[in-house]
């Protein structure tokens with residue numbers, strides 16, 4: 001998908017798997033932060049910990065700490081997200097295999113909000129040798145699920161990475177459609193994902209008639225998904241400049257009819273070293289300021305707004 005050295009991907013379907021380098025028991029920390037009324041840490045599939053958010057207005061969401069994956073978002077009892085039946089919750093699938101910790105929960109007028117945190121460690125450094133700090137905030141409103149991710153470079157050198165929220169929406173793929181992409185430059189990964197074909201989207205309404213795997217560049221701050229099941233979902237974003245539409249069609253025959261992916265993405269993120277002295281690599285041996293670049297990626301976020309039409 002991109003040439004940068006790392007992709008931070010948060011996917012509703014990804015199984016969150018236990019990893020071995022960091023034998024910290026997050027359950028102790030998590031339970032101190034939960035609040036039985038609106039944020040509860042429970043045992044999910046595969047004995048993985050999941051955080052259940054309950055909004056006073058009735059909506060619900062579930063977030064696995066492993067992988068920081070939002071796996072469920074229910075409005076009026078209807079789950080708008082989709083978990084693939086082949087998702088593996090064994091704790092060993094080596095994909096997005098980092099355990100986030102729950103570091104904060106709030107209740108804003110009945111709307112639960114949690115913050116997950118991830119830092120590099122030996123296991124992570126063996127794959128990608130940079131020091132970083134990531135915060136992922138998930139807020140649930142009556143009919144809105146909002147996420148915000150902040151990545152801070154705590155290393156001595158700048159780094160680049162790519163980001164994509166691999167959001168799986170429950171849908172009738174054959175009837176689903178996305179508006180808002182007309183005029184965007186496209187990189188079509190079909191037929192060869194390694195050599196995407198450049199183009200321009202000419203359609204007002206983009207559909208999923210078969211296999212779809214396409215990157216859209218410089219997308220507007222709002223896209224609209226009709227999931228073909230009676231829901232219109234507005235996908236708003238700040239700082240996510242790109243998007244990916246994906247449906248595997250017969251490549252995943254068992255379930256391709258039941259979902260579409262509309263993914264907020266940012267293909268290029270350059271993150272210079274933090275200027276926050278508390279986040280520098282070593283407080284004991286501060287770096288010479290001349291070595292630092294003061295640019296950070298902040299405030300990336302995506303908000304889903306649901307408008308049901310009956």
Ligand SMILES: O=P(O)(O)OC[C@H]1O[C@@H](O)[C@H](O)[C@@H](O)[C@@H]1O
Pocket residue numbers: 001011013014164166189213214244246261263
């Ligand atoms: O299986 P994942 O990680 O959820 O990703 C789903 C799809 O996500 C898209 O972004 C990619 O372009 C596809 O190639 C990929 O298959």
